[in-house]
Amino acid sequence: MFQFAIHSANLFQSLLLQLRLVGAFSVLGLCSWSLISCIMDVITQAKKMHQIPCSKCRFFTGDYRLKCTVNPSVANTEQAIDCGDYRESQNS
Ligand code: SF4
Known part of the structure; x- marks a missing residue:
């Protein structure tokens, strides 16, 4: 037991x-x-x-007060991924 x-x-x-x-x-x-x-x-x-193309875009200013002269509200956001106004910068 x-x-x-x-x-x-x-x-x-x-x-x-x-x-x-x-x-x-x-x-x-x-x-x-x-x-x-x-x-x-x-x-x-x-x-x-x-995929955000803004830094290579001609209209991107680099200034935080006005990031883009064409679409300032969507610049550097995910909405800018397929931006129709994208133009490649001639500097890069
Ligand atoms: S035009 Fe479009 S791609 Fe170019 S900086 Fe403005 S939002 Fe970005």
Whole structure:
């Protein structure tokens, strides 16, 4: 009877250890997934920001008070990606 109790306690401790390992790996997996997802979002956003053509446009002034003489409200924003008024600067 005493040995059965000891065996049951060992089995219970083994089960608890396995549950802790599963929990630890689950948390680690979620953290990794979150980190990878965050990095992918940053890369996607950076790629999108590099599509903004304003810095190479003839109408871009470089002055923060009036960034563009044609479309000042959309200059240097994501809305300027497909800007129909884009003209390549002759300086670059
Ligand atoms: S004309 Fe269009 S592409 Fe050129 S600077 Fe203005 S918003 Fe940007």
